[in-house]
Amino acid sequence: MHDKPAWPGIAAGIAAGALWGLVFLAPELTHGFTSMQLSAGRYLAYGLVAALLIAPSWSRIKARLTRREWWTLAWLSPAGNVVYYIFLANAVRSGGVAMASLVIGLSPLAVTLLGSRDRHAVPLRALLPSLLLGLAGLLCISWESLARSGPGSAFGLLCALGALAAWTFYAVCNSRVLARLTTVSAHEWSLLTGVMTGAQALLLAVPAFLFAPAAHAPGDWLRFAGVVTGVAILCSVIGNGLWNVASRRLPLSLMGQMIIFETVFAALYGWLYDARWPSVPECAAMLLLVGGVLSCASAHRNAARKERSAPAENAVC
DSSP: OTTSOSHHHHHHHHHHHHHHGGGGTHHHHSTTSOHHHHHHHHHHHHHHHHHHHHGGGHHHHHHHOOHHHHHHHHHHHHHHTHHHHHHHHHHHHHHOHHHHHHHHTTHHHHHHHHHTTSTTOOOHHHHHHHHHHHHHHHHHHHHHHHHTOOTTHHHHHHHHHHHHHHHHHHHHHHHHHHHHOOSSOHHHHHHHHHHHHHHHHHHHHHHHHHTOSSOOOHHHHHHHHHHHHHHIIIIIIIIHHHHHHHHHHSOHHHHHHHTHHHHHHHHHHHHHHHTOOOOHHHHHHHHHHHHHHHHHHHHHHHHHHHHHHHHHHHHHO
16 A cells, blocks of 8 residues: 555545534534534535535446444544534634634644554654654644633633544544455545445434524525535535545555644634634744644655665565
């Protein structure tokens, strides 16, 4: 799997992060709707779009899946979608975009550490510069985030930690599933995840919309529908598909670093939304985070060169 060139996987990971960063703005654009409504709406739209896209090849794909794959979809889909997004939406609304992106930004460190013993991973000591740079970048963001924290920041922090746990679990498990799954493409697996998530979101939609605390004007519903549909197409269908492409091309220890770009782009979008320039600590954080990714990619490239040169050296001996 990882004998392929790494740059297409890195490019796909960056593009996925650019799209995923948009999800941090969705709660800010749908004031008045609950986090459960936002999550249900997004994943109902995701399921509908995925079902339409997969319909022409449904018979062929279904025949290639075993009971094991269906069971995997059943527990993996909510972890990386519904559960994660409910936590994330509450974190953004209670603690703000900066604090939520800070905590979610810890997931690259967690995923990289968990993947450091996987096949094709480089030794942990070679990843230490990357991990330290990423941690330093997150500390710079936290300095700004804590300075702006409000009364709801404690609840927001707990929700952000829940989102971090859900996403780390999903990223690690999904990467390992794609490593062994050869019967469907990365894009098809993303669409299958969408269909399963949409079916599960139907159960969430009943309490989310029937027992809503407040009524909304038609214009509010139109804005809500536009936001959740846009997020479903850009972040879930396209973003998840790109992420799966990257997962098949990169080892998990490098794949974890790709999540940093979600944090980077979420911060960029947050600054644009707030119509302000980033502060000095925030600029330093972005440079450190990107530097950590470059350091990690360099460590993997050097390890790959040594691995390729080893057979030739052994042959000479």
